Amino acid sequence: MRILFSQTVPYLPHEFGGGLTNTDALCRALIARRHEVMVLCRDLRSGLTRLMPWARKVDLGYPVTRVDDPLGAVRDVCQSYRPDLAVVQFGDIAGMVAALKSADIPVLAYLHDTGTVAQVKGGADAYAACSSSVAAALRNIDIEATVLPVLIDPASYRVPAPGNLITFVNPIPRKGIEIAFELAARRPEIGFQFVEAWHLRARVRKYLQQRIAHHGNIQLRPPVRDMRQIYANTRLILAPSLWEEAWGRVISEAQVSGIPALVSDSGGMPEAVGAGGVVVARDAPIGEWAAALDKLWFDEDFYRQTSKFALDHAARPEFSVNAIAHRFLNLIQGHATRR
Template sequence: MRILFATTHTYLPQRVGGSEASTHDLAKEMLAQGHEPAVLCGLSTGDSTWLRNRVIKGISRKHFPADTFRPYRVFRGYEVGAAAIHEVAASFKPDAAVVQAGHPVPLARALVAAGIPTLLYFRDVVFDRLGGEIQSHPLLRFVANSRFTAAEVERSFNVKAEVIPPLVHSTAYATTRRPRYALFINPVASKGLETVLELAKRNPDIPFLLLESWPLGDEARRSLTRQSATLANVELRRPTLDMKNVYHGARLLLVPSRSPEAWGRVATEAQFSGIPVLASKIGGLPESVGHGGLLVPPSAGIDAWHQALRRIWDNPEQEQALSRAATEYAARAEIRPERLIADLLSVLGQIQPLPPPPSTPKV
């Protein structure tokens, strides 16, 4: 089966976030099972991916040419919309599509208009960025990355979404550890940057690693650099695809999100290496963290976060117990790749292609 994953966002390596990592892992697992995936995505300027795209575009005369430096094709271009769907569908000829992230609704409409069975995969609950109203169609189904997300989708749109958690390949993240620092991934305000910086200020004996994920503008990066420079125990790193190296030194993972997370993929990644997670009890995080960490109520202040951090850092028995629980929780059947692919294909299989229009009798 040929499956097209479509988003208006940029994609790896230009954007390194949970949605992109999950799509990459899905694509790799589908390849392993004999399917042919591809990705349609946006394009940003000024890096080697952009330069490569310009060269391929000049040769192919396509607005959305495919690069193949990954084991599957990635079609990149500007303003991903109906025209992009038309061009890529004509070239790739997908049997089905999955739209997600960015503004997925216009993409879903274009795909079903082209007769392509489509899944709209809800990976967050920021519904004002969908790009339009959710409308039913015989070729459209819905999936969500957590029970929390599915409940929010049903409450907001009165549609049911099958729950399929993000696919995370343990081989890309599991590593032996030399625990040294408290790890915080994606240092932006909505993910709890203010909380982490205050924890670093209150705990000068604890090293903190802040790893960039989402693209930061120049001003945001300058501000983050200034803030972290005032704290001797804080290291700031640029985005990387080598997450094993990052988790190798992590003693615990901080996820103090201020707004509801639909899932919290980094919790699953960390738990493959037995890393305890200290997270907000909000959104889908209780599902992704499970008993492999501690949860802090969203209404709690910085004192509660400080106490929870010291409870793990200063108590080896507590830390080891949470580490064992994290490893155990990461091995649960419901997030194993083979099951997630089977569930995804099962939902796609429920979509019946529309019959061809009746032929016009010859006169």
């Protein structure tokens, strides 16, 4: 089967994020099962290659077509690539679905956050959601969606043993950066690493660096493709997000190594962490966050138990690569057009 992943936003390695990483993992799983894949996305290289000359040369192992106007390129791309089905996930979802349908391509709309639900106007042949919370949001507008959890290949994330740092990925306000700063200030004896994910403008990064400089226990790390570099130093994931998260991919990635997480109750975060961590209300006073952190960090028995639960949660059968790839293929099989 020939599958086109189509979006109006940039793609790896010019932009990072859990949803884009999931697309890459799904593409690799499909290739391993002898399907063909291609990604259509917006091009950001003109500006970024001055800062990252390597970006233009990155080979992801499958074709990626980067254009200034993905919507305008749909018909030409479909005529040349001739996909059996397209998967739409990010950016202008409604616009991309309409463009693909006008090109007579069956479409799966695969949603990764509740914020994009408002864009859904019907028209797709099938719908998928990365979590129960996103599926519930779609159900509220009378659309039934199959839950396709994030795809995690354990071999790509497993590290031998936990490190000694608290890791906070994507240090921006909506992800709870003020909670992270306050916890670092209250626990100066604990090391923190803030890891960039979404692209930060130069002035935003400079401001972030200035704030970090006031703390002696925080280091700022650039985005990386291989997250094992990060998890090898990690003892605990901190994810105090303030917005309606669909899931929390870093939680699942870390759990394959038995690394627990301290998370907010936003959206699908409790579903992502299961018993392999501690959930705190996102609007809870900072004292509750600090108490939960102390319990996980200083109570060795509790940490070991929670670490075991994290391993168990990551190893559940329905979360395996084979199970998710099989569910994805079953979902699209009846809609794809063999060309």
